[in-house]
Amino acid sequence: xxxxxxxxxxxxxxxxxxxxxxxxxxxxxxxxxxxxxxxxxxxxxxxxxxxxxxxxxxxxxxxxxxxxxxxxxxxxxxxxxxxxxxxxxxxxxxxxxxxxxxxxxxxxxxxxxxxxxxxxxxxxxxxxxxxxxxxxxxxxxxxxxxxxxxxxxxxxxxxxxxxxxxxxxxxxxxxxxxxxxxxxxxxxxxxxxxxxxxxxxxxxxxxxxxxxxxxxxxxxxxxxxxxxxxxxxxxxxxxxxxxxxxxxxxxxxxxxxxxxxx
Numbered sequence: 549x550x551x552x553x554x555x556x557x558x559x560x561x562x563x564x565x566x567x568x569x570x571x572x573x574x575x576x577x578x579x580x581x582x583x584x585x586x587x588x589x590x591x592x593x594x595x596x597x598x599x600x601x602x603x604x605x606x607x608x609x610x611x612x613x614x615x616x617x618x619x620x621x622x623x624x625x626x627x628x629x630x631x632x633x634x635x636x637x638x639x640x641x642x643x644x645x646x647x648x649x650x651x652x653x654x655x656x657x658x659x660x661x662x663x664x665x666x667x668x669x670x671x672x673x674x675x676x677x678x679x680x681x682x683x684x685x686x687x688x689x690x691x692x693x694x695x696x697x698x699x700x701x702x703x704x705x706x707x708x709x710x711x712x713x714x715x716x717x718x719x720x721x722x723x724x725x726x727x728x729x730x731x732x733x734x735x736x737x738x739x740x741x742x743x744x745x746x747x748x749x750x751x752x753x754x755x756x757x758x759x760x761x762x763x764x765x766x767x768x769x770x771x772x773x774x775x776x777x778x779x780x781x782x783x784x785x786x787x788x789x790x791x792x793x794x795x796x797x798x799x800x801x802x803x804x805x806x807x808x809x810x
Contacts (some may be wrong), residue, residue: 551577554672561703562682563624564726566718570630570715572800573665582786601689601728603717605735605744606763609658609667611689612764614734615787616671616678624684625675627668628716629691631708632802657706658696685728688717694739699792701805707794708802710745720754730757732769740774748774 559569563726592614602623604611615625662671694708723729731751733740738760739747740744751772759769794803 549580549669549672551575551582554582556670557676558625558627558668559561560682563684564656564682565624565626565686566661568626568628568686568688570628570800572700573627573629573661573668575753577665577669578632581665581669584666584670586673587667589613589616589620589671589674591620591762594618594621594623594767596622596685598683598685599658600730600732601685601718601723601750602732602734603690603744604763605690605692605733606665607692609663610673611691611787612664615631615689616674616688618687618762619675619678619680621623622680622684622787623687624680624687626686628688628712629661629664629694630712630716630800631659631661631663631694631710632796632800633657633708634706635750645664651711656702657708658698658701659691659710660710661691662774683726686724690744692735692737692741695743701808703805705805706802707805709793709796709803711793712747713743714747717747719750720756722752722754723751728761729755730759732759732761733772735765736762745774745777749776802805 549762553576554570559566559571590613593623594617602618604614604618606614612625612627615623615627619625634659676697695710695711701709730747733744733748748758758772759772760768760772761769793801794805795801796803
């Protein structure tokens with residue numbers, strides 16, 4: 549398959565949820581990614597429920613494999629990965645190029661999204677074989693490593709830490725138009741990351757019910773109530789987004805950290 553064919557399978561024109569699929573990782577698929585062998589996806593028995601949308605917040609490729617397991621059960625996986633893998637934007641041009649082709653040598657990448665790219669290719673045939681209906685309920689796939697583990701990356705490193713906002717998801721009204729009234733969050737940890745917390749708060753205020761489910765465990769979502777964080781946490785998150793994340797000219801995340809001017 550070509551990377552365009554892979555993208556079309558993950559983002560079919562017939563699905564109402566395809567507009568929320570992020571194209572970033574698909575655009576950077578390499579020849580070696582396209583030749584990877586098919587990956588085995590463990591089964592996960594999840595009852596189909598047309599009134600439920602799922603948000604999968606798991607690290608790296610695990611989110612993709614869980615998403616494809618959900619596809620077997622009738623859910624449409626929607627990749628919401630918005631971090632560039634190892635590329636940079638060339639100033640004064642409109643080109644996004646591989647960091648190795650840029651005029652400065654890249655340092656380490658802050659968030660490794662290559663396993664996600666590989667999983668998108670290795671599971672695409674199984675996703676196609678699922679033959680999902682156009683009306684299939686969505687399962688949005690997130691990388692729980694998206695915000696990275698460090699606050700200040702070293703100069704020269706490729707900083708592709710990212711965050712999500714409510715605009716990366718359908719509105720409560722649109723969910724209801726499709727008969728969806730509940731969001732089930734699939735994650736291993738009990739703590740919800742601050743960016744996802746704000747998404748869930750927006751959906752909850754709009755009337756959506758919330759529940760949490762551990763991945764690959766017997767399906768029994770636990771109802772939860774999402775609570776707003778203290779104002780100091782909100783303020784810190786606003787400042788961090790303003791100063792600590794690097795969007796490139798295309799709106800996705802990822803740029804080389806410049807040398808210190810201090």
